[in-house]
Amino acid sequence: MNRRTFHRAPEGERRQELIEATLDCIAEFGLKGATVRQIAIRAGVTAGLVRHYFESKDQMVAEAYRAVIASLTDKAAHVEGDPETRLRDFIAINLTEPVADSRSISLWAAFISQVRVDPILAEIHRDGYVTFRNTLQDLLADFLTLKNKPADAETCRAYAIAINGLVDGLWIEGCLAGDLFREGELVAIAMASVEALLGASIGSDKQ
């Protein structure tokens, strides 16, 4: 009986491959289609290996959720430059690929639908959301100060909620029905909307 040949992956690499394969399967087949066997096939290993790297399938899925949140928030959290540029980049990053694509929202939705069910996922979610909105709120505070507008905490909070909602909502529209929009249309609408909301130019015409 001939065994398959294989190679031992370098430290931590196989772990990352398994998480990536998990996300591929969730995006392609949904959460219930992301079985241990299917994930293993995708990663090019056999099913038994999963339990060598993770305590359980649930734990692997939770780590995969952390990876999704990171992919959705990391880029936007590290914008640089003056407040105006950062605000513009924040909007553009969230509404163009790779953040805005149908795979992203499939993954996001799959996990969101489990947040109410699984307390562990709920905690991961809450952390990610609070971080994201605080990033935006700080960004708005800097921007409003630059523009010599009121930038008290309450005002920034309301703007952050509104703009966060706007960007999230447009992100979803774009992900779910990207073909209904022209190239760059969503970003343009977002820029114009934010200018209207804040009553200040963000120099979106410079783009």
Place this chain on the structure above:
Amino acid sequence: MNRRTFHRAPEGERRQELIEATLDCIAEFGLKGATVRQIAIRAGVTAGLVRHYFESKDQMVAEAYRAVIASLTDKAAHVEGDPETRLRDFIAINLTEPVADSRSISLWAAFISQVRVDPILAEIHRDGYVTFRNTLQDLLADFLTLKNKPADAETCRAYAIAINGLVDGLWIEGCLAGDLFREGELVAIAMASVEALLGASIGSDKQ
């Protein structure tokens, strides 16, 4: 061997109960927790009955999705009165219960995560989305005309995309983290934001 006693449900009623039980299970346990057996328990019948009313479990789930979309869009699609009132009601309805609650978004997300997987769900989704945005676009056209502002199709389209995004995004924020907002805060932010976007009062202070 004693069989359970039961009663034969009136025309169509049992069908509706099964769909409702399906949604309960999806909201409570997620899509993969919504098994035929669990759904039957919730509906107070045995598992075998499902296949008497539906060709397959998948078909029952698809019909359940239609029910979800209807519950999310019906109320907002039937607002009445002058354009200003209708616009205000449209916003308020989408951001207060029963449309805005954690059960709604769990259901919505569960199905959205499957839209890419299942072509049947994709079609149901697309229909619902187009209808929803067209309703909003018509509403905005009436409103802008009333306010003697430009109401050409292109302008209305851009406003509809932006406001649809804003309302959807705030809906999600409210559903997922309702405890982070004060009573009526989201509706107030939405009203103020829409006024800023359109550059016109919608009389939100009258509420």
Place this chain on the structure above:
DNA sequence: GTCGCTATTGTTCAAGCGTATAATAATGCG
């Protein structure tokens, strides 16, 4: 009433699930 129809039950089945475990191939170290 009782008879026929069918909605509902209860049981069974093959397939697929997550997990456990033993055998083994690859790798690093002396």
Place this chain on the structure above:
DNA sequence: CGCATTATTATACGCTTGAACAATAGCGAC
């Protein structure tokens, strides 16, 4: 080079799944 270590394969196990099916209980027609 030979040996210990362990990453990986392969197989098996108990359980749940959606579906199929025969038996039967409720109910309307007559």
